[in-house]
Amino acid sequence: MPAESIAYxxxxxxxxxxxxxxxxxxxxxxDYVLSNQILRSGTSIGANIAxxxxxxxxxxxxxxxxxxxxxCAETLYWLELLYITDYLSEAEYLSLREDCxxxxxxxxxxxxxxxx
Numbered sequence: 001m002p003a004e005s006i007a008y009x010x011x012x013x014x015x016x017x018x019x020x021x022x023x024x025x026x027x028x029x030x031d032y033v034l035s036n037q038i039l040r041s042g043t044s045i046g047a048n049i050a051x052x053x054x055x056x057x058x059x060x061x062x063x064x065x066x067x068x069x070x071x072c073a074e075t076l077y078w079l080e081l082l083y084i085t086d087y088l089s090e091a092e093y094l095s096l097r098e099d100c101x102x103x104x105x106x107x108x109x110x111x112x113x114x115x116x
Contacts (some may be wrong), residue, residue, distance in 0.1 A: 006105065017099065045071045
């Protein structure tokens, strides 16, 4: 299985967790602003990987992977904000952050390969 397929599967699983988190934030905390922000960035990671898989050129592929990497960074920010404002427990935060960091490392490795 190509590396981008593994990243795609991990991103899809992560997006599922983000969707469930947003449902929780909306139902338990009645928060729609922060939940919408993390929903957009957290699900965009996989969407950009999916687009990269169908890229028409190496440059197009790289552009989508870089966008996915930036969405990872944004998602990490929203996770930290949700944690420090007590929307997430420490265990929830650490688990989600670990998954997002794994995606970030995978995408960073892909971008390094593209540069060489």
